[in-house]
Amino acid sequence: MALAVELRQVVKHYRRGKEMVEVLSGLDLAVPEGEFLAIMGPSGSGKTTVLNLIGGLDRANSGSVTVCGERIDSLNGAGLARWRSRHVGFIFQFYNLMPGLSAERNVELPLLLTHLSRAERKAHVDIALEVVGLSDRRRHKPSELSGGQQQRIAIARALVADPTLLICDEPTGDLDRQTADEILVLLQTLNRRQGKTIVMVTHDQKAADYASRQVHVDKGMLIAPEDRP
């Protein structure tokens, strides 16, 4: 099966003053297409760092990063931005919606970077809103929506340009159990029905259980569940 994500010998370190902090030291990770992967691990272990590398938001210091068939570590800044807009949808813990824009305008944002006409954009937005079940809240501003609704709008925005890969950093971290379950069911459905590859970071074992596979990161290395103490 083709791989949606392949990280090889990825090293990432940050410089904090004179000190070098090595967050990832030769990480290998392969995510087959169509997988729903949960990445777990203690705080500060480097989970967000891994997601940012996969999503092309950050660059590794060494190693190769291949996502959706492309060596994204060799793209320049603008190339990486264009690549993101076509291939990846992002979902964050705190939704990261544009507070000044209505729900539908938020969902439309990724489409502004395409050549779609106004009518085509509207059609895509309508579908995405319908998928997340919020067609009736399209004119609401984020501040007029609940946390769960905001996250659904964020998911609609992540979906609207039809990317192959969804990247979720603790998507339910700010939600109560029931709302979290609804969001996870939605992600699971997207994975199963639409074949979206999903890489999700979570602290929550219940959330991880929705995934088709779980991996653990600790001290910059992957640990398979069976290796865990």
Add this chain to the structure above:
Amino acid sequence: MKYIPLVWSGLWRKRTRTILTFASIVVAFLLFGLLQGVNAAFGVGVQSSRLDRLYVQSRVSFTDPLPMGHLAQIQTVKGIDGISYANWFGGYYQDQKNFVFSYPVEAETYFALYPEIRIPPEQLQALLKTRTGALVGSELARKFGWKIGDKVPLKSQIWTHPDGTSDWVFDIVGIFDWPGDANQSRAFYFNHTYFDEGRAFGKGTVGWYIVHLADVTKGPEVGKAIDALFANSPNETKTQNEKESTQAFLRQFGDINFIVSSIIGAVFFTLLFLTGNTMMQSIRERLPEFAILKTLGFTDGAVLALVLAESLLLCLTAALIGLGLAALMFPYLKAFVGVLSLPLQVVSLGGGLAVLLALVIGGIPALKAKKLVIVDSLRGQ
């Protein structure tokens, strides 16, 4: 076009702040339009001056009189084919605020030197025949409802009769037109002889001489020759062409250009800091939003362009409204500047200034947004 809602939402995030900023830009450009418009209107007067007429005035001050005896001597200078003289009168009609640009002139010769003044020959004849006659500009006549045959009293701020009164009575014998110059169409001309006989002091003097050049290019030489005639005499002269003389006249009211530039400069300097600071603050508050846009695939260049577009939208619309208001108010200034509409060059200058303002106040925030690193912003740094 599709980005406009995005740009707009950025501006509209803090409504009160944006409205206040907008209002201050509108006011600044309103002021710019009015002041620069007035300035340009005066400039038009200077531009339309002719170079074939020279003005001979007292070297000391243009309000100082010259002896009438200068006339014969000036006429001896080569290159002159016409000469006349005039004086200040400082007249007003009924009330001090109804100032009238009134001049006693040597009527036989004066109007020949001013082909711009359109006057029916029989009316000019009437002036020559009527000691108390006066020719009034069409605008002035309209303003006070004067007609030919009216008896009109003017009071002079300068000239009294021997009995101490300053009422002068004139018979309107003609109405002239000065096409294209509303200011000049408000003038009031009458016979110098009537003036000279009636005044209590200053008899035998004139305010200035007007000399017509046979060859327009010989202005400087003729001017020097005239001034040389009276060098080291008690009544030295200063001869200038009309343009220099108009400028010198305007300078009496202060260097309008300088004043206007200073005011506009001060206003825009303040505006730059005010709006620049606001813009900076507004973008800084929204850096996380720009990080979101970048995450979604907006390039650094696109984010830079968005911020500049915001700044341009704000400055250009506010400037256009300000200039538009100035254009609407301009006709009411007609009495003062004599030009009906806001000169186009002022509008385009204002537009250019607005773009410049937008680039200056948007530039630094735009670069800041461009340089923003997504992961740092997501991390909340």
